[in-house]
Amino acid sequence: MKVLAIESTCDETAAAVVENFGDGVRVIKNIVASSMEMHQKYGGIVPEVAAREQIRSIIPVIIEALVDTEVDAVAVSYGPGLMGSLLIGVETAKVLAWSWKKPLLRVNHMTAHVLANWIGENNVPELPAVGLVVSGGHTDLILLESLTKWTWIGGTRDDAAGEVYDKAARILGLPYPGGPEMDKAASKITEEEWNKNKNVFKLPRPLIHDPRLDMSFSGIKAAIARMVESEDFKTWIPGQARNDVKGGVRFLDSRHGVPVARNDELKRNLLAREFSEAVTEVLVKKTMLAVEKYQPRSVLLAGGVAANKKLREALRNEVEKYGINFFVPELKYCGDNAAMVGAAAILRPEETGLDLKPDPSLGVV
Ligand code: KG4
Ligand code: ZN
Numbered sequence: 001m002k003v004l005a006i007e008s009t010c011d012e013t014a015a016a017v018v019e020n021f022g023d024g025v026r027v028i029k030n031i032v033a034s035s036m037e038m039h040q041k042y043g044g045i046v047p048e049v050a051a052r053e054q055i056r057s058i059i060p061v062i063i064e065a066l067v068d069t070e071v072d073a074v075a076v077s078y079g080p081g082l083m084g085s086l087l088i089g090v091e092t093a094k095v096l097a098w099s100w101k102k103p104l105l106r107v108n109h110m111t112a113h114v115l116a117n118w119i120g121e122n123n124v125p126e127l128p129a130v131g132l133v134v135s136g137g138h139t140d141l142i143l144l145e146s147l148t149k150w151t152w153i154g155g156t157r158d159d160a161a162g163e164v165y166d167k168a169a170r171i172l173g174l175p176y177p178g179g180p181e182m183d184k185a186a187s188k189i190t191e192e193e194w195n196k197n198k199n200v201f202k203l204p205r206p207l208i209h210d211p212r213l214d215m216s217f218s219g220i221k222a223a224i225a226r227m228v229e230s231e232d233f234k235t236w237i238p239g240q241a242r243n244d245v246k247g248g249v250r251f252l253d254s255r256h257g258v259p260v261a262r263n264d265e266l267k268r269n270l271l272a273r274e275f276s277e278a279v280t281e282v283l284v285k286k287t288m289l290a291v292e293k294y295q296p297r298s299v300l301l302a303g304g305v306a307a308n309k310k311l312r313e314a315l316r317n318e319v320e321k322y323g324i325n326f327f328v329p330e331l332k333y334c335g336d337n338a339a340m341v342g343a344a345a346i347l348r349p350e351e352t353g354l355d356l357k358p359d360p361s362l363g364v365v
Contacts, residue, residue, distance in 0.1 A: 008089030009081025154213020
């Protein structure tokens with residue numbers, strides 16, 4: 001079965017053509033347009049701007065995905081996401097399904113992130129599996145007993161990991177979206193610099209010793225804001241090795257986006273590294289707790305934050321040490337894309353009528 005899949009939940013407008021292949025899914029075309037640049041000047045997503053950009057991009061993106069291809073069905077993610085953005089994809093998918101007289105398949109965007117692990121020509125994950133879903137709006141641990149039987153087993157009590165990455169980046173004066181920028185800043189710290197300075201700026205690892213699968217990230221965000229404003233941070237003198245660092249970077253006040261201090265880049269990168277250590281440690285610890293508790297055959301990582309280099313490496317290490325398989329989508333299928341929506345439509349088809357409405361608050365299960 002060949003499916004045209006449409007994704008418009010937030011600031012990416014995407015269309016893909018995918019087909020079933022063995023037990024998984026093969027991607028024939030995958031087109032993504034993003035309105036990220038428009039949002040960068042505001043330091044975050046402006047829903048009205050995102051929806052307008054969806055309208056501008058949706059038809060060109062679909063036309064590009066469909067070149068030389070006919071499909072058997074139309075799939076669309078109908079939530080969670082921003083109402084204005086969701087409406088564009090959902091209404092477009094309805095019109096296409098109706099005019100082509102093809103089935104319309106609805107897809108939960110978070111389910112699609114997880115099922116991105118079935119894309120490609122490699123082995124598909126063996127079930128049962130524990131899934132860690134980390135995106136801008138979600139941080140959840142789920143148990144997948146089959147392709148359709150999923151149970152929520154834990155997650156954040158407050159902010160999602162991606163959201164905290166974005167806020168921390170803003171505090172450190174890095175552009176939106178913060179996750180990839182924090183990742184880059186953190187990876188500029190050499191192992192030598194890290195070993196010398198890793199105890200200088202310590203952030204908390206909330207609930208890390210708590211035996212439950214609950215997580216919390218808002219405390220890390222608050223701690224980084226306090227740290228940047230503290231005298232310690234402003235007066236800390238970087239190690240001899242980096243005395244050549246010239247120029248300053250702007251650190252922004254978390255609420256008002258105004259510069260509160262000038263400091264050198266090493267401090268910022270070091271703090272970004274400590275931040276990613278803290279978030280990663282919590283995510284890995286909780287996932288491994290779930291592994292011990294549920295004894296799965298695989299662990300799956302999914303969502304935009306699954307693109308994070310440190311998290312991919314650290315979780316893979318622990319899972320493989322435990323002796324089970326680790327899966328994470330290729331980078332291009334971690335962030336929002338339509339190939340994952342097509343994968344979900346093929347693996348968990350949910351045919352629906354032309355009365356389909358967006359549901360901005362859908363959960364992962
Ligand atoms: O799944 P996604 O593309 O959109 C949602 O469904 O929310 O996730 C976006 C989130 C953003 O918070 C972004 O900063 C974060 O994923 N992200 C990263 C990285 N790449 C994207 N966070 C940490 N490291 C990255 N490399
Ligand atoms: Zn997403």
